[in-house]
Amino acid sequence: MSALLDLFAYWAFAILLMVGFYAVIAKSNLIKKLMGLSLFQAAVFLLYISMGKVDGGTAPIFQAGVDNALFSNPLPQVLILTAIVVGISTTALGLGIVVRIKEEYGSIEEDEIQKIDQR
Amino acid sequence: MLAAPVLALLAPRGLAWAAATLVSLMAFAIAVQLTILVLAGQVPGYFMGSWPAPFGIELRIDDFSVLMLLVLTGASTVALIGGRQSIDLEIETERQPLFYSAWALALAGLAGIIVSADAFNVFVFMEISSLASYVLIAGGPDRRALPAVFKYLIMGTIGATFYLIGIGLIYLMTGTLNLADMELRIHEVGDQRPILVAAGFITVGLALKAAVFPLHVWLPNAYTYAPNIVSVFMAACATKVSLYVLLRFDFFVFQQNLTQHDIQFAAFLMPLAVAAIVVGSAVAVFEKNLKRLLAYSSVAQVGYILLGASLVSVAGLTASLLHMFNHALAKGALFMAVACLATRLGGLRIPDLRGVARTMPLTTAALVIAALSLIGIPGTAGFVSKWYLISALLGMGGLGIMLIAVVVIGSLLAVVYVWRIVESLRSLENAESNKPGEAPMMLLLTTMAASLANLWFGLSPALPIELAQRSAAALLVHLP
């Protein structure tokens, strides 16, 4: 059972990765692209955290009176905490750019913007 | 002293040009100091928070790092010293403090990448520098910078995320993030699939950020529509730092531990490098917009750098690293000249340049010298690196001869597009929209200095050659 979950977790990561990636490259709407980017990054978070899990473990927080507990790995969690914040910073900046593009071009569809620029 | 990159970050509101320039100068001074240390044989290291690696984050400086640091801090300082009027022209005064803040952040981010010896730390600083670059590029008056920077943001973030996946996979197999530690542990797990895939992801991710053909598509528009001084900074540094990480990962961590890796590496990168050289130069020939022409030329130069690296020999790698240094000099100077021109000209297309040789003789001279360096005329820095590249190729038999032909073709194409620029500059008619007179003093002086540096390092290239050779040797030391 655990082996199934094992592989499935990694496959879920692969599928999510590709869903996000598809959105980024195939969609023309700039905001959709940003959403795809968020999904793409979320998949990576899932990968890292899945790696850190120990069977029968628990969150890596010491509790008074409980000795010798089995903990899951804290390091990937730290990395992903950072990555989540980085991700949202990028998204925020991206949204700022999109707002400006809308003001300057009147559209946030990539193909329309290209047409405007080529005129 | 290694906290310099961090100090460079302390740029909150109210920071004017002066403070940013001061910080950049300090960083440059520190880089020089570090160079002296390294040349004397030391390898300074530093543990953040006093926690030993691999539990804490370690900084490490070696020949390669120092070479890059010199380029980075030098370019930033030169651009800032000369750039004030150029920035005044393109960015409103109220926004300037934020602009300089972003510049300082970009400088710090790139510096942080160079000195770090921890893979995840590199990611964090890579994002700092990337976000800051997006802000800088979008700062100019040309609205086309906005879609350009959006594209750069998307591609850059994908690249960074790929990189993250790669080091995640490595972490999965080795349990560490410290580069030196990684190198040891990969040895044990060697050829398993996740490592190979990890190598792939890291390479592709960094290639995106370094504008390696065919992932270079964000670069031309980003360089073209950015404020001129920003183009100087970006062209000289941004892609090079990503290349730095790529080479370091590849040679330091992967090379000796994956069998056949050198063949794979070469087979993968060499065709891309060749394509970059040929396509980049060819497109540049037909370009009318001066900045975009130079941008495509940059794509070609990245090709040269990779070509040297893909040879996986000390000679090839030396040429490659040398070219990183020299291209930064040449392109930096060229874009500075463009900034000079922009202060007086109505537009930056080739027809707009007509007659400028007479109205702005000094700027033209600077531009021409830098352009000669780009082509690789003897006496300039560019010649030195091309010479090294060709010597490295000579030792490679039939394939080498073909590649030499490619290098020569690329250089010839460069002659063509440089000639188009020069021809317009020297033309007897004047483009109407140009104002008479030379560029502002500081800008002009720094541009000339940058150009002359090309000559200097062309005629006495001992320092960069030494650094490049030692770096190459160090990177390849583990090869069987």
Next chain:
Amino acid sequence: MITLFSLFLLVLLVITAVAVVQTRNLFAAVMLLSIFSLLLAANFLLLDAADVALTEAAIGAGISTVLFLGALSLTGEREAPRKGPRLLYLVAVIAATAVVIYATFDKPAFGDPQAPVQTHVAPWYLEKTPEYIDIPNVVTAILGAYRGYDTLGEVFVVFTAGIGVLFLLASGPGSGSKRRGSRLTEVGQVTGLRHYLVPRVVGRLLVPFIILFGLYVQFHGEYGPGGGFQAGAFVAAGIVLYSLLEGEKKALDIIPRKVLMGMVCGGALLYSAVGVLGMLMGGNFLDYSVLLDNPVAAQQVGIILIELGVGLTVTGVLLSIYHAFAARGRA
């Protein structure tokens, strides 16, 4: 049991993701993205990542949604129908997925305590934290102390995004300096959602609790899940709620722009200052143990201080970005 639940959650996650991509109503997409974040947070919890779950929920489901909605209000809700070579992209993407799945076959088994990840660096953290830092939450210990440099970098990423958005939205139509307040816009600014009684009453009740919870999370991060980032997100969310209810002008009265800027820069500076202080007192950069006589206590103090810096900057940046978007719409 847990396994089944995990599988279920993962499937839901994938379905939601596909839905986000497919729907053409962007407002619905944002809501689905929010649900996705929540599911992801639940998943993280099942995988023993409590701090990460909290962060993902606060930032992914919370703040990210606010930012997207803010942008949407300025750019429009519908996505144009797609033209172009869809098939090509689909094929490329499927090929890439195959590559990634190929890579999974050699991985160490899921949850295996003997995997390299678990045996190399991690046990050291778990063993040594009581000795060096003596706080229960190991994640905070790593975040704040062992890998404090990364966290410093992270704070600066947030800072960069903040000044980036401010820089970008400081020019162009609708920027503050050029606005001429018509009577209509002023009224709109002041009243917010005043007409709607229920949200106002409930919302106003909630706001102090949200902020209080944010403060709790901020200072409690050493003992349980929490810390500066989550706290910053919570406090910002509380104030955004207030701003939506009472009108932006009132929110700006409470925390004017200058104070926000001060928070944004101050937080980052505080963090760096602690680091430099460590250097001045004899240790390396970001070495807290030299700050006080008792190195263990010093570590704790150091962590509290830097977390405070983090919280300040995050709150400041998130609020600044929100106000930047909100102000745009008034033009």
